[in-house]
Amino acid sequence: SQTPDTAPEGGGYDSDGAVRSRSRRNRRKRKDYGPDKWERKDGVMQRLNVASVSELTTAERKQYALSLGTKSIPPAASRLSRKKLKYRQRLAQRKEMGDMMLNIMPMDVPTVEELLASPLAKFIHLASNDCGYNGSVKELICDWVHPLFLKAKAAASSKDNPGWSQAMKGQFADEFWEAAKVEITTLEGMDAWEVVERTLDMNVIRSTWAFKIKRYPDGLIKKFKARFCARGDMQVEGIDFFETYAPVVQWTTVRLMLILEVLLGLKSKQGDVTAAFLHADLEENEKVYVAMPKGFEQQGKVLSLKKTLYGLRQSPRAFWKYLVEKMDICGMPQSNLDPCLFVGEKVISICYVDDLLFWAKDEKDIHDLAVKLRQAGVDLEQEDDAAGFLGVRIEKNEDGLLEMTQEGLIDRVVETLGLDAGNVHGKFTPCEVKPLVKDEDGEPAHGDFSYSSVVGMLLYLSGHSRPDIAYAVNCAARYMFAPKHSHELHLKRLGRYLKATRSKGLILNPSSSTLKIDCYPDADFAGTYGYEVVSDPACVKSRTGYVINVADCPVLWQSKLQSETALSTMEAEIIALAHSCRELFPIMDMVVAMSSAVGLPRPNTSMHVSIHEDNAGALVLAET
Numbered sequence: 001s002q003t004p005d006t007a008p009e010g011g012g013y014d015s016d017g018a019v020r021s022r023s024r025r026n027r028r029k030r031k032d033y034g035p036d037k038w039e040r041k042d043g044v045m046q047r048l049n050v051a052s053v054s055e056l057t058t059a060e061r062k063q064y065a066l067s068l069g070t071k072s073i074p075p076a077a078s079r080l081s082r083k084k085l086k087y088r089q090r091l092a093q094r095k096e097m098g099d100m101m102l103n104i105m106p107m108d109v110p111t112v113e114e115l116l117a118s119p120l121a122k123f124i125h126l127a128s129n130d131c132g133y134n135g136s137v138k139e140l141i142c143d144w145v146h147p148l149f150l151k152a153k154a155a156a157s158s159k160d161n162p163g164w165s166q167a168m169k170g171q172f173a174d175e176f177w178e179a180a181k182v183e184i185t186t187l188e189g190m191d192a193w194e195v196v197e198r199t200l201d202m203n204v205i206r207s208t209w210a211f212k213i214k215r216y217p218d219g220l221i222k223k224f225k226a227r228f229c230a231r232g233d234m235q236v237e238g239i240d241f242f243e244t245y246a247p248v249v250q251w252t253t254v255r256l257m258l259i260l261e262v263l264l265g266l267k268s269k270q271g272d273v274t275a276a277f278l279h280a281d282l283e284e285n286e287k288v289y290v291a292m293p294k295g296f297e298q299q300g301k302v303l304s305l306k307k308t309l310y311g312l313r314q315s316p317r318a319f320w321k322y323l324v325e326k327m328d329i330c331g332m333p334q335s336n337l338d339p340c341l342f343v344g345e346k347v348i349s350i351c352y353v354d355d356l357l358f359w360a361k362d363e364k365d366i367h368d369l370a371v372k373l374r375q376a377g378v379d380l381e382q383e384d385d386a387a388g389f390l391g392v393r394i395e396k397n398e399d400g401l402l403e404m405t406q407e408g409l410i411d412r413v414v415e416t417l418g419l420d421a422g423n424v425h426g427k428f429t430p431c432e433v434k435p436l437v438k439d440e441d442g443e444p445a446h447g448d449f450s451y452s453s454v455v456g457m458l459l460y461l462s463g464h465s466r467p468d469i470a471y472a473v474n475c476a477a478r479y480m481f482a483p484k485h486s487h488e489l490h491l492k493r494l495g496r497y498l499k500a501t502r503s504k505g506l507i508l509n510p511s512s513s514t515l516k517i518d519c520y521p522d523a524d525f526a527g528t529y530g531y532e533v534v535s536d537p538a539c540v541k542s543r544t545g546y547v548i549n550v551a552d553c554p555v556l557w558q559s560k561l562q563s564e565t566a567l568s569t570m571e572a573e574i575i576a577l578a579h580s581c582r583e584l585f586p587i588m589d590m591v592v593a594m595s596s597a598v599g600l601p602r603p604n605t606s607m608h609v610s611i612h613e614d615n616a617g618a619l620v621l622a623e624t
Contacts, residue, residue, distance in 0.1 A: 065195045066296040067185045074168035074295065077177035160213040164294055167211045172224065176211050177295070179226035184296055187228060190278050193290070193303040202289045203239055204302050206231040208311070209294060229311035230290045240288050246316035249340035249350045251464060252587060255508070255555045256594060257350065257359055258394065258402050263510050263551065265400070267363040270389065271370065273323075274379040276354035278307045280318035288312065316353060323351060323378070330372040337590050343597050344369070352390060356380070392464050393505075404465040405505030410498045413457050416449050417495040426500020427493055431472040435528045436479075436490050438536075443485040451483045454491055461498075465506045467547065469494060471559040478561075510551035515591045519584045521546040523562075523576035525569045540565060542572035546580035548587060556583055573618040 061068060167176040187193070198204065208229050214222040235241055261268055273279070282288060288305045292298055308315040324334050327342045332349060335341035342349045346365040349358045358366045373380050393405045414420050445451065458473045472494050479487045524543040532539030538561075547557040558579075566572035 062195070063191060064185070064188045065298070066293070067181070067188055069296065069298055071181075072295050072297060074173060074177060076169045077173040160215070162211050164209045164211075167209070168295075172213070175224040176226060179211070179224040180209065180228075180293075180295060183226045183228050184293060186275075187278070187309075190275070190307065192278055192307040192309060193305050195298065195301050196289075196304045198289075198300055198302045202302065203236055204289045204291055205234045205240065207291045207293050207303075210310075227310060228293050230288070230305075230309045232311045232313040232315075235288075235313055241286060241312070241314040242283075244313045244317055246320045246353075247339040249352050250338055252556050252583075253338045253341055253350055253590065254357070254389070255553070256550060256587075256590060257348065257357070258404075258508055259510050259515075259551055259553050259555070260594060261359060262400060262402055262508055263515075264361070266359045266361060267366065269358045269363070269366045269370075270383045271356045271358065271380045272383055273354040273356070274381055277310050277312075277315040277319050279378065280308045280315070280322040281306060282308060282314075282318070286314070319354070320351075326373060326376045326378050329376050330369060332369070335593065337586060337593060343593070348594075348597060355390065357389060390464075391460075402508040403505050404508070405503065406461055406465050407502055409457055409461050410502050413454060413461070414495050414499050414502075416454055416457075417492055418448060419492065419495045419499055424496065424499065427496040428500065430469045430494050430497045431475065431490060432493070435531055436475040436487065437528060437531045438479065438533075438538075439484045439486045440533070445483045445485055445488055448488070451488065451491070452480050454495075455480050458491075458494065466498075466504075467506065467554060467557040469497070470557055471545070474559050474561075506554070508553045510553055512551060515551050515595050517584070517588060517591060518549040518552070519546065519580050520549075521573070521576045521580040523566075523569070523572040525566060525572045537565070542566045542575070544576040544579050546576060546583075548580065548584055550587070550591060555587065558583075568617075570617040570621065574621055577618075577622055 056064070162170060162176075167173065170176075208231055210227045210229055212225045212227075214225055260266060282305055288309075290303045290305060290309065292301060292303065305312075308318040320340075324339075327349070328334065330344075332342040332344040332347065335343055338350075340351045342351070346362070347358055347360045347369050349356055349369075351357075358369065360366050370380055370382060391406060391409060393407065395403050395405070397403060411420075455473070455477050458469065459477060462470045462473045472490070476487060476490055476494070522545050524545070526540045527543050528539045528541070530539075541561045542565075543559065544562050545559045547554050549555065562572065562575050562579075564575055566575055
């Protein structure tokens with residue numbers, strides 16, 4: 001039969017002339033997919049795909065009210081989404097065309113020798129031979145390429161934490177919008193809130209978005225992260241919260257456990273709690289209402305929180321109480337000496353907010369405890385051994401000794417001070433011999449860098465892995481709010497010293513199998529007298545310095561001015577001794593408790609007092 005000249009109304013023709021129906025030609029309706037459900041399986045929150053909204057119950061539809069409701073998609077995100085779809089289509093076509101061209105191209109590629117022997121040789125110039133560089137490849141990468149990578153990474157990191165407007169109007173608006181939708185769906189799956197009608201008597205806290213671009217070490221983008229937070233600064237005490245105190249582990253405890261790891265060959269593992277603050281429920285007497293997140297607003301609605309959302313002032317405390325309860329259920333009671341230390345029969349653990357460290361003689365015991373915690377509801381993710389904790393790199397060398405370094409933080413300090421150029425030479429000492437004074441009539445600060453920011457980084461560095469700069473950092477911290485140019489030069493000298501000793505750190509090399517304790521206090525009587533203005537009472541203040549060793553490894557050190565005014569060298573030494581003893585006695589109790597927990601014999605605790613002025617009066621008074 002012949003094909004008719006006109007197609008039926010609403011229809012069309014296939015390639016063989018057959019009539020195509022309207023239903024085949026029209027675009028198929030898009031299926032209304034529901035959000036991903038979250039369900040706890042074996043103590044772990046797992047995402048379950050839902051085929052369609054019709055499969056959700058009424059309670060689940062209410063739980064996913066924001067994900068299923070009307071969204072205010074930012075125009076830039078919508079526009080970029082359409083552009084990227086067309087770009088992907090064009091890219092796929094070009095890739096297909098390129099593959100076809102490669103298949104039909106001859107693949108006879110000449111070698112370099114053949115190319116230089118051809119008539120094209122006179123047009124070829126090897127620029128690498130005339131670049132003026134005579135060093136080795138290693139020197140080229142270390143001295144030139146690596147600083148450029150650091151600068152590129154620093155420049156990129158300044159734009160890696162945009163606000164809502166920057167994120168939704170930038171080049172990655174589509175990716176940030178998708179991350180925001182995932183965040184809302186995740187929080188709804190964890191039943192973090194309930195959508196309620198807004199009333200006049202509610203104290204509604206504003207909400208905010210925190211965006212972050214996570215990158216690989218080479219600077220390539222790894223993922224886009226969005227976190228929905230509450231504005232805790234708008235909370236009213238007595239209405240939105242009552243108590244906020246949440247302890248963190250002392251670094252003295254961390255270093256003591258690392259010493260035990262070396263002495264006994266303990267196995268260590270590090271864990272991280274996923275969405276830590278969302279584990280804990282709000283207390284019954286706390287009613288917290290948060291404004292709807294941007295992009296998901298619903299008229300006249302607010303969020304009545306059930307979980308402690310990120311940003312709330314009581315969130316850290318609520319999670320700490322939650323973790324203490326779960327640890328006790330799993331046979332890890334809380335220590336009386338450190339609120340973040342948990343000692344079990346076979347495992348010892350410490351926690352710093354949502355980061356946990358575990359030690360045991362057998363690695364299987366750590367895995368068994370992790371399984372119990374997951375079954376109890378703690379979404380614990382195992383990372384690795386204690387190789388890095390809170391920015392401190394902990395490496396074990398061939399002899400089994402541990403070295404604590406913070407090269408990344410040192411790089412940040414050096415770069416902030418502007419000392420990252422290759423022609424800046426290092427120093428062999430952190431500061432000059434003469435003390436750092438107020439210099440009230442000196443040259444004002446130039447403001448080339450943030451003085452307080454650098455001092456903050458140095459305080460963290462000196463308190464964790466670099467006791468050699470404790471004195472120099474404390475001197476600089478005295479003038480954080482009114483620095484002079486001389487104080488800036490002091491920081492730059494300290495930065496040069498850190499640049500020259502970048503790879504150095506604290507080495508834990510225990511001397512014996514028993515945990516002996518040694519305390520070395522000292523004092524500098526009126527150390528700034530003669531350098532400061534004599535009418536200033538601060539010029540006669542003495543300085544306290546002490547270091548406490550366990551098994552000949554330093555676990556605590558400090559250098560600070562005394563608050564009292566000592567009238568003699570003996571008084572200055574006694575004040576320093578008293579300050580060190582306040583830190584020493586808890587460490588003595590900790591050593592006794594920890595040594596018995598891991599099976600070491602009770603140590604013979606001894607304290608050695610070294611007084612450099614050789615003051616007999618201080619020695620006699622200390623022994624009474």
